[in-house]
Amino acid sequence: MVDEDPIIVNRDFSGPIICVKGLRNSFGEQVVHEGLDLDVHKGEILGVVGGSGTGKSVLMRSIIGLQQPDEGAIEVFGESLLGRSEAETIDVRKRWGVLFQGGALFSTLTVAENVMVPIREFFPEMDRDFRREVAKYKVCLSGLPPEAAPKYPAELSGGMKKRAGIARALALDPELLFLDEPTAGLDPIGAAAFDNLTRELQQTLGLTVFLITHDLDTLHAICDRVAVLADQKVIAVGTIPELLALDHPWIQEYFNGPRGRMASTQNAAGR
Numbered sequence: 001m002v003d004e005d006p007i008i009v010n011r012d013f014s015g016p017i018i019c020v021k022g023l024r025n026s027f028g029e030q031v032v033h034e035g036l037d038l039d040v041h042k043g044e045i046l047g048v049v050g051g052s053g054t055g056k057s058v059l060m061r062s063i064i065g066l067q068q069p070d071e072g073a074i075e076v077f078g079e080s081l082l083g084r085s086e087a088e089t090i091d092v093r094k095r096w097g098v099l100f101q102g103g104a105l106f107s108t109l110t111v112a113e114n115v116m117v118p119i120r121e122f123f124p125e126m127d128r129d130f131r132r133e134v135a136k137y138k139v140c141l142s143g144l145p146p147e148a149a150p151k152y153p154a155e156l157s158g159g160m161k162k163r164a165g166i167a168r169a170l171a172l173d174p175e176l177l178f179l180d181e182p183t184a185g186l187d188p189i190g191a192a193a194f195d196n197l198t199r200e201l202q203q204t205l206g207l208t209v210f211l212i213t214h215d216l217d218t219l220h221a222i223c224d225r226v227a228v229l230a231d232q233k234v235i236a237v238g239t240i241p242e243l244l245a246l247d248h249p250w251i252q253e254y255f256n257g258p259r260g261r262m263a264s265t266q267n268a269a270g271r
């Protein structure tokens, strides 16, 4: 049954920022998650890794309410969101920002207008000029030059599109940021710059970051802990040295294969 009471946000909540328990997701016969548990702690950058199709994006979509799980419990900021209406969860949803794979910018809107979309949705009463000022500030925060604000996505490079996506994700001053493969498709210099931006934002704004990635350099450079998805669940969570101590074939292959060793060496040398 749907609980009709609006969620009263508890800003003093000190438990895990995200708590997933016993999650099950399936599409027809295909079971993607079964008995998946995961906690994300306040202030950390949690990297989420796993082979292609292991359900990283489906996990993120479940947490932010875009995928209705078959079973399980999901709490964000200590609030259970499953089965609640959009109106009931608005105060919790305001507290996170999302960068989807590929940026997911509205192609007919400029960068500044893209950033204004969530502001208009969640703060419709906000004065138009003030909204514009906030959008300009978020564009700067993302590391884009002010000249990028009136441009359309088609006029931007891949790296600039990602930054525009970050500007939009930061529109509502979130405490929690979801990033789905933020460095995919970027050249190594652009990817390293994006990692630095993520770390700087996390430190200066005190964010918690849920970061899906295949990028070993990103994991080594900025992730405090890494969660590994395999066999329909999170099979391990920890720092990279903690994961390396585990005798799991996928983990060993991933972090100790030729690319994993190279990323580790580069990071130790200060990429």
Ligand SMILES: Nc1ncnc2c1ncn2[C@@H]1O[C@H](COP(=O)(O)OP(=O)(O)OP(=O)(O)O)[C@@H](O)[C@H]1O
Binding pocket: 027, 032, 050, 051, 052, 053, 054, 055, 056, 057, 058, 059
């Ligand atoms: N809406 C959907 N309908 C049917 N199947 C889906 C849907 N969304 C995801 N899937 C399936 O669920 C599985 C997990 O998908 P998901 O996108 O979460 O994988 P992923 O781990 O993020 O993969 P990648 O690393 O390649 O991005 C895949 O087999 C995918 O085809």
